[in-house]
Amino acid sequence: MRVCPRCxxxxxxxxxxxxxxxxxSATGAELVRLQDRDGLDLxxxxxxxxxxxxxxxxxxxxxxxxxxxxxxxxxxxxxxRHGFARTSRFDLVARTAVACTWRLEAxxxxxxxxxxxxxxxxxxxxxxxxxxxxxxxTNTGDGVMPVSFGFHPALRWPLPYGKPRAAYDIxxxxxxxxxxxxxxxxxxSSARYPSPVRDxxxxxxxxxxxxxxxxxxxxxxxxxxxxxxxxxxxxxxxxLGIWTKPGAGFVCIEPWQGHASPEGFDGELADKPGxxxxxxxxxxxxxxxxxxxx
Numbered sequence: 001m002r003v004c005p006r007c008x009x010x011x012x013x014x015x016x017x018x019x020x021x022x023x024x025s026a027t028g029a030e031l032v033r034l035q036d037r038d039g040l041d042l043x044x045x046x047x048x049x050x051x052x053x054x055x056x057x058x059x060x061x062x063x064x065x066x067x068x069x070x071x072x073x074x075x076x077x078x079x080x081r082h083g084f085a086r087t088s089r090f091d092l093v094a095r096t097a098v099a100c101t102w103r104l105e106a107x108x109x110x111x112x113x114x115x116x117x118x119x120x121x122x123x124x125x126x127x128x129x130x131x132x133x134x135x136x137x138t139n140t141g142d143g144v145m146p147v148s149f150g151f152h153p154a155l156r157w158p159l160p161y162g163k164p165r166a167a168y169d170i171x172x173x174x175x176x177x178x179x180x181x182x183x184x185x186x187x188x189s190s191a192r193y194p195s196p197v198r199d200x201x202x203x204x205x206x207x208x209x210x211x212x213x214x215x216x217x218x219x220x221x222x223x224x225x226x227x228x229x230x231x232x233x234x235x236x237x238x239x240l241g242i243w244t245k246p247g248a249g250f251v252c253i254e255p256w257q258g259h260a261s262p263e264g265f266d267g268e269l270a271d272k273p274g275x276x277x278x279x280x281x282x283x284x285x286x287x288x289x290x291x292x293x294x
Contacts, residue, residue: 015096017129020130021126027089029085031043031055050247051248058148059085061258062260091104117141117142122134129291130292132288137286144277150255151237163228168251204251206247214242237256239257
């Protein structure tokens with residue numbers, strides 16, 4: 001655990017078992033390191049030459065809204081792509097050797113962007129060599145609260161096991177014949193594109209990402225195997241983004257509830273495709289896990 005010497009605030013927490021270790025930062029409650037039993041890094045290192053992120057959390061929206069504005073009861077609020085959780089400071093509320101929980105609550109700063117009362121608890125837990133990440137969003141206000149949530153982990157491509165980058169693929173749990181979407185100006189294209197998945201397999205190469213992320217908004221699978229060695233599971237997440245910058249040493253496998261606003265959408269946040277409604281006093285949980293497929 002790393003604590004700021006000036007303010008006494010916990011900055012980074014480490015958790016581990018005999019097979020896996022992880023480090024999580026108070027900034028964004030972001031997973032910033034993931035290592036196997038031999039200390040080999042599985043997560044991207046945030047090299048600014050390509051992308052400084054590692055595994056940001058996307059809340060209260062996934063993707064971008066038109067002109068970076070959302071509308072609630074006819075009032076416009078400015079909010080950045082993927083929301084504000086990824087740049088917010090979370091408080092550590094629980095910790096053991098193998099788990100930790102971080103909390104973000106509504107504040108004057110969040111209300112200027114998203115006029116709702118909420119509590120977001122994010123838990124990281126290692127069990128039997130897998131990292132489980134869960135986010136519970138609670139509506140602490142009096143009205144219905146529209147929410148999206150997404151995970152954005154950047155796994156190393158290639159992983160540190162000797163297999164060449166050009167030989168990597170993603171094998172889905174189910175066939176994925178439905179057409180996919182692409183970003184256009186930060187929004188979701190109205191056009192649809194043929195699925196790049198063949199016989200459940202997506203062969204990875206830089207050309208896939210020349211036009212940005214691949215967005216599966218009609219996803220059948222709820223798990224996949226990356227690089228033949230890592231299983232990524234997301235049982236309650238209906239959408240998926242896959243993205244990298246061509247030539248970078250990572251691929252982001254991003255389970256989402258929701259996605260960027262479609263081209264031309266300029267309506268109420270509650271009507272934005274992919275949002276879910278949380279009633280006053282209720283909560284909604286989102287989760288994913290990363291572990292060995294052995």
